[in-house]
Amino acid sequence: MGIREQNDVLRQELAAAKDELSRLRENASEVERLRRLLAIAPPEEWKRQGTRVISHRLGPNAALETFVIDKGSASGVSTNTPVVSPEGVVGRVLRYSPSAATVLLITDPNSRIPVISQKNRAQGILKGEGPDRELSLQYVPQGVPVEEGEILVTSGLEEIFPKGLPVARVTSVGRSGSSLFQVIRAAPLFGSLRMEEAALLFKGEPVPLPQPGADGAPDPASAPGKPGKFPKTPAAMAPPERTAAPAPAAHAVQPAPAQPKREAVAPAPKREAPPADADRKKSRKHPRAEGQ
């Protein structure tokens, strides 16, 4: 083999080695990121599921601070599913399709999360102020101690995020004129543009939502692209299923044979209506009959 040929072979080997090195570096970086993601310890009764960020803000309709993840209703994702990173809370699911979902970041002006300061336990509402801007902590009365550098964690009052997840770090505390509340700024703990993976939190095991058309009938509640269709208040929720009346205390010791639920809620058949009702109906009809 001549020197020229040997040189060509070595060049090819060098190119292959560089390619492999680049690939391995990328793998090592991914392993590091996934390891940090796996280190997220979900609170009790909550399950964690990893997801990839497949797109950041894109196009003329990207009005809100969002990104798209590769998990949708087929993986149990629904509106308001919490999205977290190893650093802290990222946002919540705004809308979803079977295989993807749009996440509203906490930096968006439409995002508001009830939080509590970790050290002084001051409560407030953390509001996004837009991209590249700090968040504002609202409704913290004057006199309530809040320190710079303090971590704000979710209070769990909105029943979307579990309690105690870190969200932001207080950067400045001040007051403005005659306002009753302090002016507090906080920096989010995650960098949205650097995010490649995130974790979804589910209360209990994630249950894939029924797909429209899977059983022939679309489920309006799980229709993709319909944010805010879930009831927001307990009063707006559908009434719970009626169950049999609770057994008296004596039954707890010696439980009575269980009765089917249907019997407990089924209305009495018309034939078994008390005779008094039938008489009353007849009495109502009589005047008309007489009148005719």
Added chain:
Amino acid sequence: MRPARIVFWVFFTLSGLWLQSLVPGVDFLAPGLILAMQEEKWTVPVWLGLVWLFLQEGAGSLPFGSSILWYGALAGLYFFGHWLFEARNFLFVFILGGSLGAMHFLLIGVMVLLQDQTVPVERLLTESALQALIFPVEWGLVYLIHHHLPDSADAA
């Protein structure tokens, strides 16, 4: 459609999406729609518009319908405008870009208002200005490239 044109539109779509990820809030596909309406058979802008509409709807964060209004208004502006101006006139395209910038501000403003949401006005203004500036420049570039395609009558 000839292979060179298919490659051109595929490449244009991919480049447009890549540029949209670099400059969020700006539509880099809209100049292509105008070019397709000017230079291609009517079926081409219809198909391209349909594909781009779904891409923009899926990538965006507004309810379905915003892109229909967006591209519908753009097509309407073009048809209305080319009665008054020469369709390939740069001034016409410049006016079209300005109108598109204004429309971005209005459309996004109205859509978020209807959803009871807010967007930072400064960012919306910046995006509108960028849209108005980028539109004629990009149209000029793709117009030149399109006219130098191998199967083009003007190709050298």
